[in-house]
Amino acid sequence: xxxxLVATPDRPSVILPxxxxxxxxxxxxxxxxxxxxxxxxxxxxxxxxxNAQLINxxxxxxxxxxxxVKRKVAFLRSYTIEPCVPLLTALARLHGVELEVxxxxxxxxxxxxxxxxxxxxxxxxxxxxxxxxxxxxxxHLWAGQGGLSQDQAASQAAEVVSxxxxxxxxxxxxxxxxxxxxxxxxxxxxxxxxMDLRREAGQTEIIRTVNRGLALEARRxxxxxxxxxxxxxxxxxxxxWTDEKKWLTSRSAVSADCLxxxxxxxxxxxxxxxxxxxxxxxxxxDNTLWGGVIGEEGVHGIKIGSEYPGATFLALQRVMLNLADxxxxxxxxxxxxxxxxxxxxxxxxxxxxxxSHFSAMRINWIDKAQNLxxxxxxxxxxxxxxxxxxxxxxxxQRVRLELPExxxxxLPEDPAGYAAALLSSxxxxxxxxxxxxxxxxxYYAEQRERKQQESSAGSLEExxxxxxxxxxxxxxxxxxxxxxxxxxxxxxxxxxxxxRYTESxxxxxxxxxxxxxxxxxxxxxxxxxxxxxxxxxKIEEASVEIDTFLMSCRVIGRTVETAMLAQVCxxxxxxxxxxxxxxxxPTKKNEPASQIYSxxxxxxxTRDELGTLWRLDLQKRSIEKPVWIS
Amino acid sequence: xQPVLERVKxxxxxxxxxxxxxxxxxxxxxxxxxxxxxxxxxLVLELEQEFGIEIPPETAEKLTTISDIVALVDVRxx
Numbered sequence: 001x002x003x004x005l006v007a008t009p010d011r012p013s014v015i016l017p018x019x020x021x022x023x024x025x026x027x028x029x030x031x032x033x034x035x036x037x038x039x040x041x042x043x044x045x046x047x048x049x050x051n052a053q054l055i056n057x058x059x060x061x062x063x064x065x066x067x068x069v070k071r072k073v074a075f076l077r078s079y080t081i082e083p084c085v086p087l088l089t090a091l092a093r094l095h096g097v098e099l100e101v102x103x104x105x106x107x108x109x110x111x112x113x114x115x116x117x118x119x120x121x122x123x124x125x126x127x128x129x130x131x132x133x134x135x136x137x138x139x140h141l142w143a144g145q146g147g148l149s150q151d152q153a154a155s156q157a158a159e160v161v162s163x164x165x166x167x168x169x170x171x172x173x174x175x176x177x178x179x180x181x182x183x184x185x186x187x188x189x190x191x192x193x194x195m196d197l198r199r200e201a202g203q204t205e206i207i208r209t210v211n212r213g214l215a216l217e218a219r220r221x222x223x224x225x226x227x228x229x230x231x232x233x234x235x236x237x238x239x240x241w242t243d244e245k246k247w248l249t250s251r252s253a254v255s256a257d258c259l260x261x262x263x264x265x266x267x268x269x270x271x272x273x274x275x276x277x278x279x280x281x282x283x284x285x286d287n288t289l290w291g292g293v294i295g296e297e298g299v300h301g302i303k304i305g306s307e308y309p310g311a312t313f314l315a316l317q318r319v320m321l322n323l324a325d326x327x328x329x330x331x332x333x334x335x336x337x338x339x340x341x342x343x344x345x346x347x348x349x350x351x352x353x354x355x356s357h358f359s360a361m362r363i364n365w366i367d368k369a370q371n372l373x374x375x376x377x378x379x380x381x382x383x384x385x386x387x388x389x390x391x392x393x394x395x396x397q398r399v400r401l402e403l404p405e406x407x408x409x410x411l412p413e414d415p416a417g418y419a420a421a422l423l424s425s426x427x428x429x430x431x432x433x434x435x436x437x438x439x440x441x442x443y444y445a446e447q448r449e450r451k452q453q454e455s456s457a458g459s460l461e462e463x464x465x466x467x468x469x470x471x472x473x474x475x476x477x478x479x480x481x482x483x484x485x486x487x488x489x490x491x492x493x494x495x496x497x498x499x500r501y502t503e504s505x506x507x508x509x510x511x512x513x514x515x516x517x518x519x520x521x522x523x524x525x526x527x528x529x530x531x532x533x534x535x536x537x538k539i540e541e542a543s544v545e546i547d548t549f550l551m552s553c554r555v556i557g558r559t560v561e562t563a564m565l566a567q568v569c570x571x572x573x574x575x576x577x578x579x580x581x582x583x584x585x586p587t588k589k590n591e592p593a594s595q596i597y598s599x600x601x602x603x604x605x606t607r608d609e610l611g612t613l614w615r616l617d618l619q620k621r622s623i624e625k626p627v628w629i630s
Numbered sequence: 631x632q633p634v635l636e637r638v639k640x641x642x643x644x645x646x647x648x649x650x651x652x653x654x655x656x657x658x659x660x661x662x663x664x665x666x667x668x669x670x671x672x673l674v675l676e677l678e679q680e681f682g683i684e685i686p687p688e689t690a691e692k693l694t695t696i697s698d699i700v701a702l703v704d705v706r707x708x
Contacts, residue, residue, distance in 0.1 A: 049676050050644035057647060082668045083675055246675075249687040256675045 033404035047260035052090035066384040074125035076109035078136035079253040087263035144191020153201030161213035182229040188238035278387035278427040285334035287391040305350035315419035317352040327437025331360040338363040359444030369402040464628040468525040476510035492589040495550040544572040546582030566625040585611040655697040
């Protein structure tokens with residue numbers, strides 16, 4: 001017996017024993033995150049069947065923040081699919097999907113689907129894959145048959161389509177399983193050579209007609225999808241796809257090198273059918289979204305645009321827009337100064353992506369794992385809904401090890417390959433997209449912008465200043481007595497104690513020297529709001545107690561309460577008291593007033609069953625009228 | 631590099647999901663239940679990839695024990 005040595009420069013199996021050892025060490029240490037990271041690398045660099053089996057045997061499907069999803073897959077086939085299965089199940093495990101796979105007999109797919117008592121229905125599959133190829137189901141098309149008329153060709157094509165489509169109804173009658181139909185592969189060389197496309201009924205033309213017909217029929221049925229097998233084969237090379245000797249000896253239609261590509265193609269359907277897609281793509285900025293480091297090279301130094309190398313980053317941005325169209329949310333996680341980064345979005349008109357495309361942003365110097373957690377929380381998704389890209393392999397590996405739930409998309413060293421790596425990632429596959437999916441990104445982006453304005457103290461102050469507010473403290477007088485009593489009677493929300501007073505009660509308190517009562521008038525550039533706040537103070541021996549503190553909802557969120565509390569402090573000081581106290585008595589409606597004291601530096605003095613007594617020591621702290629209120 | 635026998639045993643253990651310690655040079659389809667004809671096909675694909683060789687179908691048929699396999703793959707480039 002002799003074996004023939006063949007050159008295999010693209011087979012790194014012999015030079016990668018370290019990776020296998022690293023995986024084995026992670027298994028021994030029961031380090032699920034490291035196992036997952038190494039398993040990803042093994043299947044990327046050395047996708048052999050034994051490595052796949054190793055992963056199937058030892059890699060846990062469940063992670064702390066990711067539960068396992070189980071799906072049953074039935075392969076109905078015309079050729080040897082077995083070697084592909086360990087690779088598919090191993091790939092699925094990387095994404096937290098545990099597959100149970102059963103395979104039908106050669107060419108018995110029609111019986112399996114039609115016979116109600118077949119193994120197929122007893123198995124109760126979630127996904128049925130009709131793995132057939134041209135040479136089996138349409139041998140005459142594969143062999144070529146010169147000189148067909150157009151009519152003959154059309155009827156042949158229709159016959160092939162219907163031989164597959166007619167199987168949908170029997171399946172639907174007995175199963176809710178999704179059906180994936182492989183379309184027909186074109187041969188590497190058409191039977192009529194270059195003349196083939198000159199013919200109205202050439203081989204290529206008929207096969208394409210069949211494939212158009214299959215796509216059309218699949219669109220008409222819920223849960224029926226076409227796997228573009230011809231495109232898959234073409235992508236990896238028709239001549240490489242099949243090892244003719246293996247085909248002839250064992251009906252293996254896919255060469256050893258291409259098995260992983262077939263498995264990945266099945267995975268593209270399995271993941272969305274198992275509900276395991278990434279909902280958010282989180283991207284790094286420097287050398288990922290644009291070339292160069294903006295903090296060093298400046299906004300005009302970074303590379304982005306139609307010329308190389310900026311064009312490679314533009315291509316990545318275009319793919320990100322493609323993904324956004326599928327309903328994937330975009331987010332940023334970058335170690336940068338936020339102002340520098342935002343400058344790129346504002347000033348580089350070549351950028352396809354604008355700040356408004358991003359639903360969440362973490363541009364800071366905090367650890368990326370922490371930022372990713374924050375992004376997941378902000379967008380209200382699980383960590384396992386995040387995918388992450390970063391040009392730095394160290395950052396990628398760190399995220400893999402710290403947050404194994406996050407799908408880290410592997411990028412090639414050369415940025416020219418970034419766009420293709422992202423576009424070919426199975427984690428963003430969708431089988432359908434709704435209008436809401438597409439609009440979701442916009443919605444989150446608007447939310448983020450609103451929040452940004454609120455949280456930015458500068459802009460809030462500018463907002464207040466822009467109102468040109470004026471306030472005036474008013475004493476109780478016949479002119480305002482009715483209004484003050486009315487406010488105590490009907491103010492429910494911004495009211496700390498909800499004590500109700502009649503006009504005469506208000507009048508008698510106003511006459512009592514141990515009480516101080518005042519109201520506040522507020523006007524702004526839009527007009528006069530009138531008397532909108534009321535405070536009743538009781539001067540105690542050592543302190544001033546706020547008996548009533550209320551405001552009309554009209555002026556909520558405009559710091560009028562600060563102006564009122566500033567007046568309280570002023571009265572206390574002039575009365576020689578250095579402590580101000582005030583009860584908050586919760587009711588069903590006065591939640592909006594619950595924070596008034598705590599946000600102005602009051603501390604809790606005591607509590608009883610009716611509420612909390614707050615206390616402010618004026619020797620430590622006083623309250624000033626806001627500068628924007630004159 | 632590990633001895634060829636160890637590499638072959640490891641590969642078969644992983645592929646057929648059996649304990650490596652139970653495999654000997656005499657292990658064959660008769661002693662390893664998972665070693666059926668489909669497994670034989672995958673084994674050949676795997677040996678070809680792992681050892682960078684091409685195994686002709688006539689030879690593949692005759693690979694019945696681990697020692698056969700070791701004898702087959704243990705060829706070194708001149």
